[in-house]
Amino acid sequence: MNQPGATRPRRKRAYTLRGVATPFRILVVEDEPVIRELVRSLLSESDCQVEAAANGVEGLKLARTQSFDLILLDVVLPQMDGITVCRMLKADPATAKVPLHMLTAKAKKSDVEAAERAGADGYIHKPFRGAELLDLVTQLKAKRPGG
Secondary structure, eight states: OOOTTOOOOOOOOOOOOTTSOOOEEEEEEOSOHHHHHHHHHHHHTTTEEEEEESSHHHHHHHHHHSOOSEEEEOSSOSSSOHHHHHHHHHHSTTTTTSOEEEEESOOSHHHHHHHHHHTOSEEEESSOOHHHHHHHHHHHHHHSTTO
16 A cells, blocks of 8 residues: 555644543642641542642742632732732733632631732632532532533
8 A cells, every 4th residue: 555655644643631521720829738738638639639839929920830720819928918919810811810719817898809809709718618619619610611
């Protein structure tokens, strides 16, 4: 079948993940190690891939260099506060559409309003219930294409 001098057509390699569910990726930006690990543990059990950052600068860097389906962000953080991080992520077209929920003990009306003005999509008060986080993830998974 091969004629002398004829070249075989090259097959294109398929790198798509058609039919394979990609993990639901969550970024948790929390400076308290116990809370950070609690959230990571809870969400990892619900078929999520969780990355964590311990300060605002690290969280901003991760959010800009990796793709996430949800960002959970504390307000009070070292190096850069969560409201500033939220504002910067929502102003960046590459991250603006990623659901971002504040996860914080700051529960005054003015705190919630500041988060809303910065572009936060939701506000979860500490102490939080595990079911509250799991419900949020379930809702967002259902909205994902193919989810």
